[in-house]
Amino acid sequence: MEYKINVGKIIFALTITALCQPLGAYGVPIAHDLYSLGKILALIYATYLILTKRVRLDRFIVSVLALLTFLLVPTFVNSGDIRVWFMQFYLYGSTCIILQFWIRKDMHYTVKCIASVLSMILLVNLITFFQNGIDYAENSEASISYLIGIRTRIGDIAYLAYAVSLFGLLISKRKKLQLYVPISIFSSLYFIIINRVSTSLLCTVVFAIVIILSLKFVKVIKRSIFIVFLGSILTSVLIIFTKIQNKFSWLIEDILHESLTLNGRTFIWDSVLAQMPGYWGIGHGLGVEKSFNILIGYTTGTHNQFMDILFNGGIIGLALFINMVYAAITKLQNTTEKMAISILSSAIVAYSISMISEVMSSSVYFYILLTLCANAQYIKRNTK
Numbered sequence: 214m215e216y217k218i219n220v221g222k223i224i225f226a227l228t229i230t231a232l233c234q235p236l237g238a239y240g241v242p243i244a245h246d247l248y249s250l251g252k253i254l255a256l257i258y259a260t261y262l263i264l265t266k267r268v269r270l271d272r273f274i275v276s277v278l279a280l281l282t283f284l285l286v287p288t289f290v291n292s293g294d295i296r297v298w299f300m301q302f303y304l305y306g307s308t309c310i311i312l313q314f315w316i317r318k319d320m321h322y323t324v325k326c327i328a329s330v331l332s333m334i335l336l337v338n339l340i341t342f343f344q345n346g347i348d349y350a351e352n353s354e355a356s357i358s359y360l361i362g363i364r365t366r367i368g369d370i371a372y373l374a375y376a377v378s379l380f381g382l383l384i385s386k387r388k389k390l391q392l393y394v395p396i397s398i399f400s401s402l403y404f405i406i407i408n409r410v411s412t413s414l415l416c417t418v419v420f421a422i423v424i425i426l427s428l429k430f431v432k433v434i435k436r437s438i439f440i441v442f443l444g445s446i447l448t449s450v451l452i453i454f455t456k457i458q459n460k461f462s463w464l465i466e467d468i469l470h471e472s473l474t475l476n477g478r479t480f481i482w483d484s485v486l487a488q489m490p491g492y493w494g495i496g497h498g499l500g501v502e503k504s505f506n507i508l509i510g511y512t513t514g515t516h517n518q519f520m521d522i523l524f525n526g527g528i529i530g531l532a533l534f535i536n537m538v539y540a541a542i543t544k545l546q547n548t549t550e551k552m553a554i555s556i557l558s559s560a561i562v563a564y565s566i567s568m569i570s571e572v573m574s575s576s577v578y579f580y581i582l583l584t585l586c587a588n589a590q591y592i593k594r595n596t597k
Contacts, residue, residue, distance in 0.1 A: 222319075222322060222326075224254070224258060225311065225315050225322075225323070225326065226326050227251050227254060228251060228252075228254055228255040228258055228307075228311055229311070229312070229326055229327060229330055230251060230330050231247075231248050231249075231250070231251020231252045231254065231255055232251070232252065232255055232304065232307065232308050232311075232577050233327075233330050233331065233334065233577060233578070233581075234248040234251075234252075235334050235338070235360050235361050235362065235370070236361060236362025236363065236366060237338070237341070237359055237360040237361060237362045238360065239362075252303075252304065252307075255303075255307045255308075255311060256303045256307050258307070258311055259303075259306065259307035259310040259311050262310055262311065262314050263310060267314055268310050268313055268314045271587075272540045273309070273313075273537075273540045273541055273544060273583070273584070273587035274309060274310065274313065276533070276536050276537040276540040277305065277306060277309050277537055277580070277583075278306055279533055279536075279537075280526075280530065280533040280534055280536075280537050281301060281302045281305060281306055282302070283526060283529065283530060283533055284298055284301070284302075284498065284499055284525060284526050284530060285298050285302075286495055286498075287492075287495040287496045287497060287498035287499075287525070287526060287527065287530075288498030288499045288500060288501075289498070290495065290498065291492075291497050291498045291501055292501070293497070293498035293499050293500040293501045294499065294500020294501070295500070296500065297499045297500035298498070298499045298500065301499060304577060305577060305580045308577050308580050308581060308584070309580055309583070309584045312581060312584040312585075312588075313584055313587070313588055316584070316585070316588040316591055317588060317591050320384060320591055320592055321384050324377055324380045324381055324384060325381055325391075325393075327373075327377045327581065328374070328377040328378050328380070328381045328391070328393040328394075328397065329393050331370055331373060331374040331377060331378075331393075331397060332374065332378070332392075332393035332396040332397040332400070333396075334360060334361070334370060335370060335371070335374060335396065335397055335400035335401055335404070336396050336400050337360050338359050338360035338361050338367075338400065338404065339400045339403060339404055341359050341360045342359055342404060342407070342408075364404075364408045364410055365410055365412070365413070365571065366571075366576070367401065367404055367405055367408075367410055367413050368410070368412065368413040368416055368563070368564075368567050368571065368573075369573060369576045369578045369579070370401075370576075370578055371397075371401035371405065371413060371417065372416060372417075372420060372560050372563040372564055372567075372578075372582075373560060373578045373579075373581060373582050374397040374398075374401060375397065375398065375401070375417070375420055375559075375560065375563075376556050376557060376559070376560040376582065376585070377585075378391075378393055378394045378397045378398065379394075379424075379556045380553075380556060380585075380592070381393060381394060382394060383552050383553070383556070383592070384592065401413075401417070402417065405417065412566075412567055412570055412571065413567070415566065416562075416563040416564075416566050416567055417563070419559075419562055419563055419566060420559045420560065420562070420563045421559075423555070423558060423559040423562050424555050424556065424559045427551075427554065427555035427558060427559070428555065431551045431554055431555060434554065434555065434558050435545075435546050435554050435558065436546070438542050438545065438546070438558050438561050438562070439538075439539060439542045439543075441561070441562050441565050442538055442542070442561065442565045443535075444565070445518075445519075445565040445566060445568050445569055446519055446535075448569055449517055449518075449519050449520070449568070449569055450519075452475075452479070452482075452569070453479075453482045453486070453517070453520065456479070458473055458475065459473055475570065477507045478516045478517070478570060480505075480506055480507050481505045481506070481507055481512060481514070481515060481516050481517075482515070482516075482517060482520055483506070484505040484506040484507075485505055485515055485520050485523075485524055488505075488524070489523070489524070492524075492527060493527055493528055494527045494528060494529060495526065495527040495529055495530070496522075496523065496524055496525045496526040496527035496529075496530050497524055497525060498525065498526075499525055503515075503524075514572065515572060516570055516571060516572070517568070517569065517570065517571075517572070518567075518568035518569075518571070518572050518573055518574060519531060519568065521572040521574070521575070522534045522574070534574070537583070538583065540587065541583040541584070541586040541587040542561065542586060544586060544587040544588070544589060544590065545557055545558070545561075545586040545587070545589045547590060548589040548590045548592065549590075550589065550590075550592050553589045553592040554589070557582070557585060557586050557589060560582055561582070561586065564579060564582065
């Protein structure tokens, strides 16, 4: 039997692997160099797809490029690091362009490839966790490193891995369980539970609940996705600007035994707001020095999706970000495949909840999810 080498599929597999580089791989010189070469290949490939008009600049792609292009303005005006801007521009832009092309060309291969890459990242991350858990058992938690970089970043990959794994089952040409499904789910859940990543555990439960509810109320879920996303913005506003969580001290402190500062995050958000006067319009830009007070020190992370966008791109940047998400969700709402709506809606809800305490758009996984949503009409369930 002769096997034909499909160069296009090989290029896609290499580029999607490079684009999904986990944070921990940046600390391994050889691995980082290989990933960097793959990202250069991705940039060339995405440019080729645009120039040859193999990818149409539809509303979603335009909304992504609009946001990324706009961020150059505050970065240039406020003397930010142009290299940081360019890295985000080509990384996220290339991801959406390449993925959209392959989703429409070969949905089955695309989903299978992404699911396989994510499952391997999660599995190796779990192995890394076991090794460091033994080596550094008596040291501080800060000494422990993971392939994903920081334990709280597990949600970035996990929610997407849940979705693409279930997609693999939905559109698989085979009727047996694909190996990446149990690997992704077990590796994510075990890591989340052992490391007590409460937000990711909550979002995992919500992910499952939304899928179950959507089996009965898919039309309601479909109409509510963007409302849930806007709800996460409203919740952030109420917490950050009005400290509404203080009115629920009986629940947060007495029952949940958590701090009203949300583990110091309220101090960070107050510090971010203190640096916004004069920058509300277009923000500070990318690559500028960040230093936010956390009472016992300083951090460079905003720990809230909308505060991060507001700091980087101001009100205009936040509006463009909302428009990008809306462009993807409206495409999802127009698909007729109910299970596609259920799976992707669950992932959007999980990401939206996480946005209240984390920055989800700082990784390529969020853009992969949005691209899947924007091209959901090309997802077809295998009925053979």
